[in-house]
Amino acid sequence: MEAHTGSVNLPETPVFRAKGQPGTEGLPAVVESPGRVPRHVAIIMDGNGRWAEQQGLPRLAGHREGVNAIPRVVDLLAQRGVQFLTVYAFSTENWSRPSTEVEGIIELLDETLRRETDHFNEKNVRVIHIGNAARLSNDIRLAVDRIQHETRNNTGIVLNVAFDYGGRQEILAAVRELIREGVSPDDITEEVFSRKLFTAHCPDPDLIIRTGGELRISNFLLWQSAYSEYYHTPVLWPDLDAQEVDRALADYSQRQRRFGNIVPDTGG
Numbered sequence: 001m002e003a004h005t006g007s008v009n010l011p012e013t014p015v016f017r018a019k020g021q022p023g024t025e026g027l028p029a030v031v032e033s034p035g036r037v038p039r040h041v042a043i044i045m046d047g048n049g050r051w052a053e054q055q056g057l058p059r060l061a062g063h064r065e066g067v068n069a070i071p072r073v074v075d076l077l078a079q080r081g082v083q084f085l086t087v088y089a090f091s092t093e094n095w096s097r098p099s100t101e102v103e104g105i106i107e108l109l110d111e112t113l114r115r116e117t118d119h120f121n122e123k124n125v126r127v128i129h130i131g132n133a134a135r136l137s138n139d140i141r142l143a144v145d146r147i148q149h150e151t152r153n154n155t156g157i158v159l160n161v162a163f164d165y166g167g168r169q170e171i172l173a174a175v176r177e178l179i180r181e182g183v184s185p186d187d188i189t190e191e192v193f194s195r196k197l198f199t200a201h202c203p204d205p206d207l208i209i210r211t212g213g214e215l216r217i218s219n220f221l222l223w224q225s226a227y228s229e230y231y232h233t234p235v236l237w238p239d240l241d242a243q244e245v246d247r248a249l250a251d252y253s254q255r256q257r258r259f260g261n262i263v264p265d266t267g268g
């Protein structure tokens with residue numbers, strides 16, 4: 001079980017594309033969010049360690065507070081009409097952190113998966129893991145499978161939890177799979193390629209938010225972010241509140257998205 005979405009029974013996996021984006025011909029239409037609300041928001045949740053330091057607490061207390069912020073932000077974005085949210089919870093590079101921190105984050109993941117299922121069902125949130133499952137213990141994989149299964153019929157916002165996720169690794173895995181399947185090079189289009197990514201079930205992110213003041217992409221959704229709008233904030237992830245989220249959404253709504261064209265896109 002390498003790619004977790006491979007084990008998820010998604011109803012349909014059309015490759016979603018924004019209107020006007022290259023390669024949209026013949027693809028199913030996506031549901032446009034009303035006004036200029038992004039359909040898909042992706043967040044690099046940075047600043048847990050600094051939050052803990054500010055409070056004079058150990059780093060893990062910052063991650064715990066970071067986890068607590070997730071349902072709050074999911075609910076908020078769902079209320080604002082966002083249809084997909086991807087959160088970067090643990091990168092392939094995060095394994096190199098001190099083992100106590102890694103173990104602590106994994107324990108938090110386990111705890112969260114067990115604790116939040118009812119909340120997500122109550123709020124009609126569908127949870128999907130994106131990333132590798134190979135390095136996770138059997139117990140955690142079962143917990144991941146369980147939450148995916150138990151939220152599979154929810155029709156509200158889709159929450160993609162990127163755990164052991166790396167953009168370069170995802171691209172390499174897609175290339176390997178296409179080669180293994182013997183797909184002819186001429187048949188490898190953007191759509192064919194996108195279907196091999198963990199995110200084949202959702203449109204590309206319209207808006208990527210990074211908290212914690214850094215200005216890096218950190219191996220996050222490298223292929224999918226080709227035309228994403230970026231929003232950076234110095235606010236640390238555990239402190240992200242409705243005001244700052246609304247500021248990001250308002251900022252996004254003012255952007256002119258041209259997808260490489262000279263005429264602004266009028267869609268979502």
Ligand code: FPP
Pocket residue numbers: 045046047048049050051063064066067088089090094105108109110112161212
């Ligand atoms: C960055 O903070 C945050 C991460 C390493 C990932 C975010 C992790 C969580 C919110 C907890 C785990 C998530 C789940 C779903 C269990 P940092 O430690 O890099 O902060 P710093 O830059 O201030 O040191």
